[in-house]
Amino acid sequence: MREQRQFYIDGQWVDPAKANDLEVHDPATEDVCAVISLGSSADVDKAVAAAKAAFEGWAATPVAERRAVLERLGAVMKVRHDDLAEAISLEMGAPIDFAKGEQAGAGPWHLKGFLDAMDKFAWEEKFTDRETIIREPVGVVGLITPWNWPVNQIALKVIPAVAAGCTCVLKPSEIAPLSAMVWAELMDEAGFPKGVFNLVNGDGPTVGEAMSNHPDIDMMSFTGSTRAGSAVMRGSAASIKRVTLELGGKSPNIVFADADLPRAIRRGVTHMMENTGQSCNAPSRMIVEQDVYDEAVELAKEAAEAVKVGNPRDAGGHIGPLSSAAQFDKVQSLIETGMAEGARLVTGGPGRPEGFNRGWYARPTVFADVTNEMTIAREEIFGPVLTMIPFSGGEDEAVRIANDTPYGLAAYLWTGDANKGDRVGRRLRAGMVRVNGAGLSAGHPFGGYKQSGNGREGGVWGLEDFTEVKVLSQRY
């Protein structure tokens, strides 16, 4: 069992102001796998003071020097890649190959996007002969991250913050704090000056709120649920902090009758099940044109039944357990709600998959004949549960259902008609729209409309979020 009770403040590992242990559980066994400390407002004060003291020097460090330290971070990340992956797998149940792949791989991938962005970013530009536009770091920033893609979220916040010249305090999820502590070691090994990066573990109501309310934090960057994001906004209001939020999603995946149906459905199902359905951009509402709906339901059943569930420590392409007991209970309860509200259970359902009597494993589940008003079509389930909704009114009807959600993070659509793909893609109220499974490149803007948040992470957009704009006008 790991014992990691210290926080990383001002370039060293230090004891919390007050002892307050929290047990971290391995979702595969439900056993305690680590003990960490929950911090208090005194720990936040200490970390913020360190970040504040480091700010002037780091902000004045030339961009090329900041970039060089980030390059060293990239080199250290390569050496410690497996440590990061193993921590992720242990704390949140990602199967080890997936943890080594997409999960830990998100670090170098985002770093590449940000290094490219630093090279092309307009740090300073002429507005007129007299006026110069200067991009300056916002100041001390508070970063709060969730457990589902722990390193991905840390990379999307810490890298652009320090690249822009900000200093920061990170509070990772108390459910998945282990990879964040490996990350702190990487920052230390890369040689960031003391105080530039600080880490305090803790829960939302204590450490999270102390950060949002802190008078010396200039900006909060938060990823997590809409509920907690709204609390961060409220806490930040008194001191008029800048707040950027990456929140939940209930992303539509429109499948038109003219699409390559087997490809669209198989990809839609595997994408939904990836990370055990715990991705904010998961294509959780499959909206299928009536002409091909029955065939699509059959294909989805086959694809979901082909998804293997297994131990995160085993190699292979299976999915692991859900990340926590609370998440397991929430998913079970929403599956029950789907059945009670009259959706047709095509495969999966409540309970653990066969062969599991321990661990927070859920069954890959598909519901058909879902209406967009049902709870399972409106609420983010955050588990391996796909909802299928038929439509028969052409593009207008598909767009209406797709946009009828409080969220607007991602949207997906499948069609064989390029004009239709472009037309419908533009009508979807979401920050990231992908047609026929097209990929997104390192440095693309990540973020959503409506209650999915504000601001954009990644590349130049991520850097922009951490900068203030100054106009300097001079006459002599």
Ligand SMILES: NC(=O)c1ccc[n+]([C@@H]2O[C@H](COP(=O)([O-])OP(=O)(O)OC[C@H]3O[C@@H](n4cnc5c(N)ncnc54)[C@H](O)[C@@H]3O)[C@@H](O)[C@H]2O)c1
């Ligand atoms: N849009 C995105 O980029 C993105 C990415 C990943 C996850 N998410 C969302 O995150 C959610 C799942 O993560 P979660 O269950 O860890 O969410 P959560 O909101 O419960 O927790 C996220 C973080 O917020 C902290 N927190 C909780 N209450 C707080 C408060 N009052 N003040 C300050 N901080 C507080 C938690 O300690 C944790 O670090 C899902 O809704 C998912 O869609 C969004």
